[in-house]
Amino acid sequence: MGVPFSVDYSLDYVGKRHFKIVQDKNIGIVQLVKPIRGPTVETIKVNIHTKSRTGVILAFNEAIIEISVSKYSF
Numbered sequence: 001m002g003v004p005f006s007v008d009y010s011l012d013y014v015g016k017r018h019f020k021i022v023q024d025k026n027i028g029i030v031q032l033v034k035p036i037r038g039p040t041v042e043t044i045k046v047n048i049h050t051k052s053r054t055g056v057i058l059a060f061n062e063a064i065i066e067i068s069v070s071k072y073s074f
Helices: none
Strands: 005-011 019-024 027-032 040-052 057-069
Touching (some): 005 019, 005 027, 027 040
Antiparallel strands (some): 005 040, 040 057
16 A cells, blocks of 8 residues: 655755755655855755645645855865
8 A cells, every 4th residue: 555645845946056856755855966165054945745645735844954064175
């Protein structure tokens, strides 16, 4: 028996500059796709929509992720 819901992830405009979301089933992984020059602090928002099998939105959540980038490269 499958999961009775699905989850969709999307990034806000700021997050799309340097990151992307890779989705595997109902898990979303935020990946860096462009280098970020430091020192800086990037704050991105991930929108999370939980939907029923028929596509009705059951819940909407937002994850706020803060990334601190040092001035040194590794």
